[in-house]
Amino acid sequence: MIFDTIVGIATLRGISALNVVRVSGSDAIVLVNRLFVGKNLETQPTHSVSYGHIVDDGVTIDEVLVSIFREPKSFTAENVVEISTHGGYLIAEKVIESLIKIGCRMAEPGEFTKRAYLNGRIDLTQAESIMDMVNAKTMTQLQIANQGLSGEVRNLINNLQADLLSLIAKIEVNIDYPEYDDAIVMTNEIIIPEASSLIEKIDDVLLKSNTGKVIREGIKTVIIGRPNVGKSSLLNTLLREEKAIVTEISGTTRDLIEGELNLGGIILKLIDTAGIRTTEDIVEKIGIDRAKKAMSEADLVLLVLDQSQKLTDADKELLEITKHKTRIIVGNKNDLGSSVNIEDEKIIRISAKNKTGIDLLESEVKQLFIDENLIGNNETMLSNTRHIGKLKEAKQSLIDAITSAKQNFPVDMVEIDLRKSWESLGEITGDSGTDALISTLFSKFCLGK
Ligand SMILES: Nc1nc2c(ncn2[C@@H]2O[C@H](COP(=O)(O)OP(=O)(O)OP(=O)(O)O)[C@@H](O)[C@H]2O)c(=O)[nH]1
Ligand SMILES: [Mg+2]
Incomplete structure (x- = not known):
């Protein structure tokens, strides 16, 4: 292109x-050369300084x-020049x-990476990994970003697509050449097990992606409890910093x-x-309203009780309203005794x-949210919410295909759902992305990336 x-x-x-000023496009070398006093850049070899x-x-x-990088061996697969200048404003x-x-245009955010994608050097998952x-703030975040950049996520999705394509191809043969005796008679009985086994594979990826998503995005954790139970003390202790004011006064x-805490990479x-x-x-x-709102948006609730005292009605109410959230009940003030026990x-x-x-x-917390084996074994994980959402869509279309097949719909009808999947x-890798998706994605990048 x-x-x-x-x-x-x-x-x-x-x-x-x-500072580094980056230039990309077919005229990159020619244009920089017009401002450059030194060697003739147009005759310099690629990857030279x-x-x-x-x-x-x-x-x-x-x-x-x-630095000169000639197409296609550059970040964007186009001619690229990087000018290292002195720093400052x-x-x-x-x-x-x-x-x-002299003819360059100011790049939009993410436009260099977008070109690398549009020129086919990387796919969308690799671009997002960049x-x-x-x-990245933790080594584990860097680890999964590197997996994505090296193409592991792309390969995983491509493999699922290949399985699906072979199933679709079999159906096509059957539709196009119904008179072929040796063409597999593609009945719904054959589609159902193959689609089911694909769903199993997707489920396996989705299960691992729980850990990936937590690593990438962190856990939004809200500390909740009645006044004076030690919520702010807990925050300070976890952060190893006197961030919140602690007093014996309720309220x-x-x-x-x-505050943010790096909990072994999470x-x-x-x-x-x-x-x-x-x-x-x-x-x-107003503070209490904010607390309730934060709680409703949390991935994890730390419900703090003062276990040196008997449970109060307020405690019981909080236990009830957090029942369906992912929560940990924290019995604080253990040093004063532990008179609180809650059945089950x-x-x-x-x-x-x-x-x-x-x-x-x-x-x-770690046990609730991550599978440490996955991290230790460097297993490929989806971590990006967009990818996970699309994978769930793909799974749903397979479920729809099976439902139609079970109702003995014609195979070409079933095929529509398989194609949707x-x-x-x-859309995860960008093979079938729309222009709108591509523009939104790259606009989130920083300038010059
Ligand atoms: N003995 C003992 N006292 C504690 C402990 N944790 C907190 N406290 C004391 O309990 C009181 C209240 O602590 P805070 O951390 O301010 O409690 P809070 O839940 O944030 O209170 P509010 O902000 O009023 O809702 C303070 O006097 C703390 O020193 C603990 O583990 N043991
Ligand atoms: Mg407090």
Whole structure:
């Protein structure tokens, strides 16, 4: 594909040692060469670095190093030039301005990666993994981003598509050449087991993706409880930081207080909340409403009880309203005794004040959300919500196909659902993506990526 030549800054604008201005397109080398005083870039080999100056209208802008990558062996599969300038706010800006003056266009966010995709060098899952690598905060996040970048997710989806395609092909043969005696008579009895076995494979991928998604996105965790049970103390202890105010006065915390914890590679996005009780205080009331809203949006609720006291009605009510959430019941103030027991419920007993039992709580969280074997064995996992959503769509179409088959619909009708499933899989890798999907996806990238 032939596109115009784009320019963007690949580094953060600001005071730093260096910046990189990236240019991509068929005219990249020719255009940069017009501003470059040094060797003739047009005759330089690919993957070479040249020293010189960027000069515009006789005015020297900077002393630079210019790297050349000739198509198709470059990030975008087009001619690419990377100009390493000195850092700061002005220089890279001026270099970009000069390039735009002679015919480059300012790149949109993610446009370099989009070109790599449109030119067929990478698929959508790899492009999205590049963004995940940039955003990674933990080594496990980096691990799954690397899996995606190396094409493991693409291969996994391609394999499912290949199975599906062979089933569709068999049906096609049957429809096109019904008089062929040796063409497999594609009856619904054959479609049903093959589609079922595909669903099993998808289920296996979906099961593993639970861990992948948690690694990629973290766990939104809300600390809930009646006033004074030690919620803020727990937040502080988990964060190893005195983030929230702790006092013996009930109703100390009013607003939501947030912090992040790296729990062995899993990000816990913690939110401490106002103690829930009936109150006439307007500010506290708003705080309690916020607490309830945060709880309804949480992946995990840490319900804190003061186990040195008997359960109160307020505790019982909170136990009831969190019943259907993924929750851990935390019995705090263990140092003062443990008089609370709840039938059929596990209580993780801790002392937020003395920092005991915290390891138990942390391992309980991990046990609830991740399969450590998957991480240890570096198994391929889907982690991106978009991919998981499309895979679920693909599964649903297979279920629909089986339902039609069981009702003895004509096979070409069943085939429609199988094709839909195939298309959903294709949208994961970008084989069958729409323009709108592609534009939305890449607009989330940073400039110069
Ligand atoms: N003995 C003991 N006291 C604790 C423990 N955890 C917290 N406390 C005390 O309990 C009181 C309330 O603690 P906070 O962390 O402010 O409780 P909270 O649940 O955030 O309270 P509100 O913000 O008012 O809802 C403070 O005096 C803490 O020092 C604990 O494990 N043991
Ligand atoms: Mg508090």
